[in-house]
Amino acid sequence: MIKMLKVFEVIIAIVSVSIIFILTYKSIDLSGFETINWKIVGFNALKAIDDNGFLAKYAIDNDTSNLNNFLKPLLPLGINHDIVICFDLSSCSKPNISSTKIITVDYYIAGNATLFAPRKIILYMWS
Amino acid sequence: MKGQMFIILAIIVITILTVLKLSLNINNIIERNKSIKSDLSNLQIQNIERGIKQALISSYNLFNISENVNYFINFVRLSESGKGNILSGISVQSIYPYVKTGETTIMNTSVYNFLGLKIDNLTLIWNNGTNYSQSFSNLEDNSTIFTTFSFTATSNTNYTLLVKYIIENETITKNITIPVSIGNSKFIGFYSIKLSTVYSNPSIEFTNVVTLNQTQYT
Numbered sequence: 001m002i003k004m005l006k007v008f009e010v011i012i013a014i015v016s017v018s019i020i021f022i023l024t025y026k027s028i029d030l031s032g033f034e035t036i037n038w039k040i041v042g043f044n045a046l047k048a049i050d051d052n053g054f055l056a057k058y059a060i061d062n063d064t065s066n067l068n069n070f071l072k073p074l075l076p077l078g079i080n081h082d083i084v085i086c087f088d089l090s091s092c093s094k095p096n097i098s099s100t101k102i103i104t105v106d107y108y109i110a111g112n113a114t115l116f117a118p119r120k121i122i123l124y125m126w127s
Numbered sequence: 128m129k130g131q132m133f134i135i136l137a138i139i140v141i142t143i144l145t146v147l148k149l150s151l152n153i154n155n156i157i158e159r160n161k162s163i164k165s166d167l168s169n170l171q172i173q174n175i176e177r178g179i180k181q182a183l184i185s186s187y188n189l190f191n192i193s194e195n196v197n198y199f200i201n202f203v204r205l206s207e208s209g210k211g212n213i214l215s216g217i218s219v220q221s222i223y224p225y226v227k228t229g230e231t232t233i234m235n236t237s238v239y240n241f242l243g244l245k246i247d248n249l250t251l252i253w254n255n256g257t258n259y260s261q262s263f264s265n266l267e268d269n270s271t272i273f274t275t276f277s278f279t280a281t282s283n284t285n286y287t288l289l290v291k292y293i294i295e296n297e298t299i300t301k302n303i304t305i306p307v308s309i310g311n312s313k314f315i316g317f318y319s320i321k322l323s324t325v326y327s328n329p330s331i332e333f334t335n336v337v338t339l340n341q342t343q344y345t
Binding site for chain 2: 009010012013014016017020021024036037039040043047050056069082086106107108109110111112113114115116117118120
């Protein structure tokens with residue numbers, strides 16, 4: 001009888017700890033916490049290039065190579081990136097990227113000082 | 128070990144778990160995560176505002192400034208709808224030619240509805256000393272109305288264009304100042320925009336006044 005009581009107390013202890021652990025930590029959802037930071041960084045990187053006037057220049061010329069070079073020092077190390085420029089929304093191509101941790105940042109421009117040329121710039125970031 | 132010791136041990140473990148949870152401040156981290164997502168929506172709407180201003184600059188020497196701005200808005204709107212975001216709002220754009228003292232000047236005004244809903248009734252009240260109003264009914268989403276107003280100025284002054292519209296039984300009023308200066312031609316664009324995303328629904332309102340080259344629009 002005493003042995004059974006001891007086992008019962010052990011079970012109560014284990015169950016209590018388990019319940020508290022589950023209740024305390026079950027609602028923590030930090031999914032996307034890292035990638036949302038990527039989006040902010042990516043967006044600000046594009047904005048910085050836009051501030052200098054180079055984003056509109058290279059986007060209008062469809063010069064993704066130069067844009068990627070501009071972006072490289074502005075993005076965190078270890079994160080790959082690629083740029084797609086859309087002239088119209090039906091012509092947006094998709095780069096061939098095989099990664100499960102990938103985000104996109106959309107940025108719009110309307111043109112430069114002399115040319116009205118709306119473009120959608122999509123920045124892909126992945127690791 | 129006595130059975131009660133396990134209970135005591137359990138209480139200690141629970142206390143440690145609770146202290147750990149409090150010290151990690153996980154709720155704050157989650158709130159911060161939501162805040163960052165909201166910040167992203169704000170950045171996006173700022174990007175749209177910037178794009179509209181870029182459209183104005185790039186169309187500076189063209190007669191179709193309003194059309195270009197509305198084209199850009201629609202371009203972004205379509206793109207955002209593909210991601211499940213909704214860009215909605217209204218633009219009221221006015222342009223008048225070179226103003227000569229004491230002569231009647233005609234101002235062209237357009238209203239573009241991209242609110243995502245039909246405007247049941249739209250009233251434009253032009254105040255240039257006396258009130259003159261025009262009304263329009265059933266302005267569908269993604270449609271534009273064009274109209275004109277006139278004024279005779281003898282000195283630099285500010286007139287008012289009151290835009291009143293009824294949508295789903297709600298009346299909304301926007302007050303736009305139209306600065307008139309003798310010897311100038313101006314474009315006045317008013318934009319009220321909202322971007323609805325899963326994270327937040329930021330909105331902005333701004334007016335852009337551009338003094339046009341006198342030789343381009345006389």
